[in-house]
Amino acid sequence: MKPSPFEYHRPESLEEALGMLARDPDESKVLAGGQSLVPMMNFRLASPTRLIDINRVPDLEGMSVSGDRLRVAARTRHIDVQRNELPGPLGELLREAAGHVGHLPIRTRGTFGGSIAHCDAASEWCQVAALLDAEMTVVSASRGERTIQAADFFQSIFTTSLELDEILVAVTLPVLGETWVTGIAEFARRAGDFGIVTATTALNIVEGVVAEARISLGGVHEIPFRSEAAETVLAGQAFTPELVVAAAEAAADEVDPPSDVHGDADYRRDLVRALLPRAVRSGMGAT
Amino acid sequence: MIGDRARRIEDPVLLRGAGRFAADTVRSGELHMRVVRSPVAHGRIVKVDVSQALLLDGVVTAWTFDDIAELPAIGFRLTPRPELIPYRQPVLARREVRYVGEPVAVVFATSAYLAEDGAELVDVEIEPGQAHLQADTEPIPWIDAEQATWASNTGDQVAAQDSEATTFVEEYGDIDAAFAKADRLVKKGTHRVFTTEARIGRHTAVPMECRGLVASYDESDQLLVVDGAAKVPFWNREAIAAMVGLPPHRVVVRETHVGGGFGPRGELYPEDVLVTVAAMRLRRPIKWIEDRQEHLVATNHSRGQHHRIQALVRVEDGFIEAMDAEFFLDQGAYVRTHGATVASLTASMLPGPYVIPHFRARARVRLTHKTPAGTYRSPGRYEGTFARERLVDTIARELGLDPATVRRTNFIPADKMPFERPIQAMGTHLVHDSGDYALLLDKVSERFDFPGIRAEVEGRRAQGELVGFGFGYFVEKSGIGPFEGARVAVDGAGQVTISCGASSVGQGVDTVLAQVVADGLQISHEPIRVVRGRTDLFEYGRGAFATRLAVMAGSAAAIATEALAEKARRVAAHEFKVSFEEVELVEGGVEVRENRAQRLTLGEIAQLLEPMNAAAMKEEPGFSADGWFRTDHMTYPYGLHAAVVSIDRETGHLAIERFIVGYDVGRALNPTLVEGQITGGVAQGIGGAVYEEFLYSEDGTPLCTTFMDYLIPTVREMPDVEILLTEDAPSPLNPLGVKGAGEGGTTAVAAAIGSAVDDALRIPGAITSVPIRPLLLRRLVDQVSIP
Structure with missing residues (x-):
């Protein structure tokens, strides 16, 4: 668990950092917090030969x-x-x-x-x-x-x-207006682990009707998955708990999740059914 | 002092960060060793070419099997059944690889980084073969005659071997006769036959500190010095001496601080041989520090058992007349230092706290293309207790009896103690030395209000929650002999040093030994120095395993202290010209009873024992005494684990809301340390019951090689462990009455949680395997018939 050899650069400005990156972009990696990159380098899953540490570049925080x-x-x-x-x-x-x-x-x-x-x-x-x-x-x-x-x-x-x-x-x-309700629900085996499935939701509920619905799911696809099916079920409808359950069903039907040691595809669909309503409820001040 | 919640004397050093763990040993000119490991589970080695690695600046040398061909396979430390010898592991893979992670080459370089760079340049070509991953299917041909002959190393030809390394039976009573009458009894309606299965997943210890070793040959002292040993330094000295070709007195093995042992850590592995052989050959200090990814494929795995049990049971009260068990143990690719220990313990401890007049357990130790397996905290008992207690729950449920009552019916009665079971455990006769199993059940039930818990669970279920309560009962074993020694010495300043052959894996052995000696001398335990784990400073030591040191080293220390106190009184009597009977030891000094002003401190006595003066008193010079404790039998602590769990219907998440342990240790030398042992043990038990399992793909590739895939419970997943320690059954076998505390926190965790989950689901017998994953629970929830 020791990384391959690499050059370490620590630019003091964005221009300097970009210049360093431009010199050999294929072999370079930008280092910020290092919480994914450094373990990957230690496992030798990533072996960049040039590391550009941007922690001293001004104006990149806040x-x-x-x-x-x-x-x-x-x-x-x-x-x-x-x-x-x-x-x-x-x-x-x-x-x-x-x-x-x-x-x-x-x-x-x-x-x-x-x-x-x-x-x-x-x-x-x-x-x-x-x-x-x-x-x-x-x-x-x-x-x-x-x-x-x-x-x-x-x-x-x-x-x-x-x-x-x-x-x-x-x-x-x-910046979402006050009519929006946002929420997140995640299921992981242990506190702090990557979620097996994550549901994030944002509903614009105007006078009891879902004016706009946004649903994003993690752990069910190779990138974050916006569930059009769930959003379609919700949009324009009167907001009820039953509607949310129907949306969760639609999302579970829509996704084609992977299987791995943490859970198979069917289980991940079950988690979508469970978590989507929880995400909505969490935004409404209940769990 | 004995029995006090005394503070650990180890902690000031550790809390200041001044401890010295394996990696903290740094020697000038040291070389770092990196092991090149097989990336495939099974295959024929076509080529292992180190030439590119050797070209890298900083790489000093690299070896393959051919470079160490004269080294024999690694031997057994325990339970060395002869039929296992052909299955021993070579130090580097020979002709074939048999698991992912098997060492195939080794690189030595001037830094750990360069060693790893070099290892990447070793060209390993393997022709993959079929991976065999099931231990409970028919055995397959495993090693050919050539390999078997080589591994056996006797000069005699040995035939090819199949994947069943050994099968043996532990039995008593007459199981065949018992089952011969079963049909008749079942027809009569007085008895029933129950058949159950239980599977325990493959998991293991993950101590905070991975393995590591630093060896250097000191030319001026003519000594091979090995630092970073753990658990069994004395045994390893002999093994290392034989491997490197030195007489044992030219090898010094020293324990540093050890960040957890739990069974796997400290055994002699291929890496330990390579480090020490390299130190001799290269005449440079060699350092090897295992990383976590290596640990999860290279260090012993454990558990991995499949049990099938048939029991003949009296309908009236659930009394088990006969138990016939068969189990398969997934040994992995080789048989390592533990030989058949785990299988043997599984078989002999399977009856647990119950009488069971007729018993047979057939063990089948089977090889698979996985990391070799060995012991892990409560080896064989964790597995066997899960299998047996699941059976007892099944009996209670099917017969409509209370699970506690069925256990009471089957308990060995207190008035039958000591209770001899005519089988062997770790080469000793299995005699339950003392115990009142029903009393502990009563006490735990009362202390934690089991009826109240039951009522609360029922109330919540009525509200629709999936919540359950269950427990498991177990007998542990501890204090295996055959001996341990201790020397207690006092210097002229009155300061006490205990030297012994014990080892510390972090469990607090220094503290309890100091407490035992402090108790005998009526002094404070804190300034006492404990020397252990060093082959150059004591003559014999059997090691830190099998929950043996409080019993063995503790008793030896007590005996030594008694001898020391006698010597002190002889000296004082001589000095004050009174009789031996007229003086007594009081608070670190010896006084004349009738004239307390006549007092010698321990320091003054030590000064009087300088050689010239000692001769005049006809005493051996020096104020020290040795104590040896020998035993042929183990002690048998016992306990009960209970759990309250709830299940999330939608996600299958299992919450362990409460975890209760009742444990009788005979005598708790330090209750705080006993509770610490239990709590840590429970965490590891929960790991095996809920989180931890090494999974493999079909081609034998391990899927759990980091902490993202191999899930150990963290403090966030741990319930508060509620503990009742009792001292109702002191051991009659040692002067302290003590039984071991090291493993009883782990033993029945899977059994208790399995029982509680069944109860929560109200699906009898739902849980037959661990770990219990949310995926399984999610599916079982769909079968729940209650609203």
């Missing part, structure tokens, strides 16, 4: 609201997301979701953007990004800044549309 958008800088630690004081349903969702990310030591080091760039289907932040159609702001030395929609960003397992010479610098999320 959350700020501008208009109806929340910008989360990429290197913001999970713990800081968990401690956010943003009022309303988005702030609540972020706090709830952060509580499911690993254990406290992991949360003090791991980063929001790192988790999204890593693109693990079980990651809470990938779920949230998919759920709310987040926009990823990425930068390269040669092409400058561009924005990628979540639907285009997550490609397949551990694969995003981030180019090898690009760095993810921020993720932008919509």
